[in-house]
Amino acid sequence: MSSTITAHTGATSLLRFATAGSVDDGKSTLVGRLLHDSKSVLADQLEAVEHASRNRGQEAPDLALLTDGLRAEREQGITIDVAYRYFATPRRRFILADTPGHVQYTRNMVTGASTAELAVVLVDARNGVVEQTRRHAAVAALLRVPQVVLAVNKMDLVGYAEPVFAAIAKEFTTYAASLGIPEVTAIPISALAGDNVVAPSATMDWYGGPTVLEHLETVPVIADPSADPGRFPVQYVIRPQTPEHPDYRGYAGQIASGVLRVGEAVTVLPSGRTSTIEGIEALGRAVDTAWAPQSVTVRLADDLDISRGDLIAPTATVPAASQDIEATICHVADRPLRPGDRVLLKHTTRTVKAIVKDIPSRLTLDDLSQHPAPGELVANDIGRITVRTAEPLALDAYADSRRTGSFLLIDPADGTTLTAGMAGTAFAAAAETAPAAAADDEGWDF
CATH class of the missing domain: 2.40.30.10 (Translation factors)
Structure with missing residues (x-):
């Protein structure tokens, strides 16, 4: 891989992660603590949370309200919709999706985790691994989330007992392995008290691993773009038709995966026609190489019939249609x-x-x-x-x-x-199929 690609990916350290867990496991409190203790909360936001907490009869600010933004969520004390938050530390930028815990909102978790590079699954230390914990782990495996963190929360309510944490971590890790999740990082925390969220806990000296924020800041997430096949879905065809560019034809879009290079042989799908990349433009200037997820304009050596929805891929790794x-x-x-x-x-x-x-x-x-x-x-x-x-x-x-x-x-x-x-076979093998339903309505019979 070229040094240009390495430098670019290394300079844009961004982690997308999602939280998941059962109702009342403390997901929103963890997120609120993470934002608060990392100084990612504006003064007016904190003031609004303090005001809302007083209205609910609470003396201390309820940090869960930093993510539970809907009125129905605040009234019920549960997360309903996916709440996205953007924050940064000196070491990394983050896009966080706080997803609902109730089984009724499993689809919302799928939405939040679909683009995540890491999932934080919370477990109440008093209850251990429950049905919804297994469900969320299975969804994370189904969506191929590369990294999973087990946050055993409310350790303050079990006397910060190491055996409680160890038993939960062992049970969850064994279940995760059966799903095909290769590695789980388990962290004992108290989101309410702040133990091991941003700062190390003074009451759990038996734990020598990273805090939640430290792990989020250091977990490797940057993949080598050249390891994936090049895929370029065409979003827009550019034909300026000006005296300066009478024959210009460019195909604009975002590279979905892999790398594109000038001079590379490519195939256009679904037509199957072939050509060569004559030029690539990124941010208004010509480049020799571009990679996911850059937005670029590609020019081909041949005048082909290409429109929105077509896929341009290197001929050496063209997918089957x-x-x-x-x-x-x-x-x-x-x-x-x-x-x-x-x-x-x-x-x-x-x-x-x-x-x-x-x-x-x-x-x-x-x-x-x-x-x-x-x-x-x-x-x-x-x-x-x-x-x-x-x-x-x-x-x-x-x-x-x-x-x-x-x-x-x-x-x-x-x-x-x-x-x-x-x-494809994204999770488990399907059962034997039943006879397919007939479909013969006019315009839909294909």
């Missing part, structure tokens, strides 16, 4: 998803008509078993589906690329997002 997709999905809409449903499938910048051919199984996250032929998927369900699209799509396996292996199913009637999908 197909109309038949097998995927694991999380259903996020209140409307059930059933075989035979007509939907729109959005993959990167391309949206095509599609039909749900079959729902062979639904995943039971409690014990990771497959419920065969469920007939439908309802909100928060995770299951396997097969879809047939009207036009070929070039999807990577989600295990290989979270960006180009994911898609959305959309209701064609009103534009509602129905499902978040992950192509």
Whole structure:
């Protein structure tokens, strides 16, 4: 990999992470403590929290209110929606997603964790690993979140006992390994008191590991872009048609993965036509190399018929295009998803008509078993589906690329997002498939 790529990625240290855990495990309090103790809270924000806390009869500021921004959340004392917070320390910048803990809002956790590079799973030290803990660990594994932190919270309520922490850490680590999560970093904390959140705990001298913030600041997250295949979804075709540039044709978009180089042979999908990269422009200037997630304009040596939704990829690593997709999905809409449903499938910048051919199984996250032929998927369900699209799509396996292996199913009637999908065998093997539902309505038979 060139020194230019190394320097660029090293200079932009950004970590996206999500929190998850059962209701009342203290996720929002942990996030609030993290923001407060790292001095990432503005004075007027802290004043608003203090005012809201007094209105609820609390003497000390309730730091959970720094993330529970909706009125319904403050009134119920639970997190409902995903709360995003942006903060920075001298060592790294952060985008934080505080996700709901209630099983009713599992789909919200999927939203928050879908782009996360690290998941912090909280456990109440008094309760240990519970059903929702296992569910959130399974979702993190399903979404291929690279790093997992187990934060054993409320250690102050169990006398800061090391054996309690050790037993919980062992149980969770064993379960995580069964999901394919290779490594878990376990940290004993008290979010309310601030132990091991930003500063080391004075009452848990038996723990010699990092604090939560120290781990977030130092965990390696920068991957080598050249290790991934180049994928460039075309977002916009630029044709200025000016006297200075009468023949200019550029293809603008964001590189989804990998690296693009001038002079490289590329294939355009779904047409399969080939050309060579003649030029790359980034931030208004010509460059020889560009990498994910840069936004660039690419010029090709040949005048090809290319439009929004096409995918440009190096010919050496071109993905296969197909109309038949097998995927694991999380259903996020209140409307059930059933075989035979007509939907729109959005993959990167391309949206095509599609039909749900079959729902062979639904995943039971409690014990990771497959419920065969469920007939439908309802909100928060995770299951396997097969879809047939009207036009070929070039999807990577989600295990290989979270960006180009994911898609959305959309209701064609009103534009509602129905499902978040992950192509390939993203989690567990599906059960034996039942006969696919027939689909022969005019305009949707493909």
